[in-house]
Amino acid sequence: MLVVYMSLTGQTRKFVQKLPYETLEITLANAFDLEVHQPYIIVAPTYDVEATDILNDFIETGNNQAYLKGVCGSGNLNFNDLYCFTAKDLARDYHVPLLHCFEFQGNEKDVEIVKEKVNEIG
Numbered sequence: 001m002l003v004v005y006m007s008l009t010g011q012t013r014k015f016v017q018k019l020p021y022e023t024l025e026i027t028l029a030n031a032f033d034l035e036v037h038q039p040y041i042i043v044a045p046t047y048d049v050e051a052t053d054i055l056n057d058f059i060e061t062g063n064n065q066a067y068l069k070g071v072c073g074s075g076n077l078n079f080n081d082l083y084c085f086t087a088k089d090l091a092r093d094y095h096v097p098l099l100h101c102f103e104f105q106g107n108e109k110d111v112e113i114v115k116e117k118v119n120e121i122g
């Protein structure tokens with residue numbers, strides 16, 4: 001499974017590096033012209049919509065939406081109702097499962113949960 005992510009302060013990057021999968025970082029420089037041709041999940045940090053819009057841009061590039069299998073979120077529980085809203089919104093808007101939400105760079109349990117969820121997707 002390919003893991004597509006963005007990261008502004010490095011927490012999400014640290015999390016995905018703990019997963020045994022190929023990763024692809026989305027940045028302002030590549031969001032509009034990267035096309036994937038294999039199943040992937042997105043791991044999204046949580047920020048204002050303006051900051052995470054590049055994930056929508058990536059999903060809507062070429063045929064990328066067809067390969068999106070699920071979404072995970074990195075956030076901070078102090079934001080209460082807004083915890084991991086970016087990942088929740090992506091899952092809702094693109095009709096894919098919300099696989100897992102974790103705080104910051106996650107812990108070992110979060111890694112295990114995401115691996116299990118990816119195995120379930122196949």
Ligand SMILES: Cc1cc2nc3c(=O)[nH]c(=O)nc-3n(C[C@H](O)[C@H](O)[C@H](O)COP(=O)(O)O)c2cc1C
Nearest residue numbers: 007008009010011012045046075076079083084104
């Ligand atoms: C300006 C700002 C706004 C944030 N807003 C939210 C939020 O609404 N909900 C949430 O769960 N986390 C929020 N966070 C926490 C980040 O999503 C969290 O620290 C995440 O691990 C950052 O990932 P990154 O280091 O890969 O960018 C916010 C952090 C900052 C700095």
